[in-house]
Amino acid sequence: MHIIIIGSLNDLSSKLNIHKKYGENMTTEKTYSTEEIEQYLKANLQHWYFENGWIRRKFKTSGWKGTLMVINTVGHLSEAAWHHPDISASYGFVIVKLQNHAAKGITDKDFALAKKIEDVVQWNPTNEDNTLEGTPDDPRFKYIKYD
Template sequence: MATAERTYSDAEIEERLKKELPHWHLEGGWIRRKYKTNSWKGTLMVINTVGHLAEAAWHHPDITASYAWVEVRLTNHAAKGITDKDFELAKKIEDVVHWQPATEGGALEGCPADDMRFAYIKYDKPKK
């Protein structure tokens, strides 16, 4: 028999989001994040990325999309609240969607930043 998963209070969720996932917020019992893209192509790429990660993790978010944005919402329906599964999947989504190879100094150069034909996602500006 499966054991009950720990759910977090709103105050605990807000604190974890502030520390671990500053671009996510709590609303209506979900942790949420809107990713801005440059086009429908970028939107589809984000949706497919989130879908792959969710299926691999066996923890599935709700996704809403439009031409130049994707909103990801996570909650644990079985546990009736936000659990570690939600935080862990949100972190993995952040890591993959906002990966910028060009900033790592390796062989991978990333999408050309100065040519909108190849623009993919609107990356968050670094916090100072």
């Protein structure tokens, strides 16, 4: 494949929208106001909160094994969605922070991924009528502290 450039590189980059100035919004996605974000979280994601431009969630775990399992779960979902959070972790917790970097704010992508993360990490088969037993009720096997 050959690419033929007609005109200057600056002309091409402006036409292709690939040369943005630092700090410029790089998408046309709707970003939500603080009030809209807080209303959405209150109605749909009660364990998430809005702080310093990010929606956040702290998952408590029962130790390092649980922390790694949560990180890997969030990593898989984020990669599949192609929307990547910031993650902080310690022995007994994981903090997930979501913001649409290109939009420089909170968009529907953040809410959708937060909901998927919440549903998967908090899933507990013992709360459903099915054949899966869930983790034994023994501290040796616990890995996440359900809300």
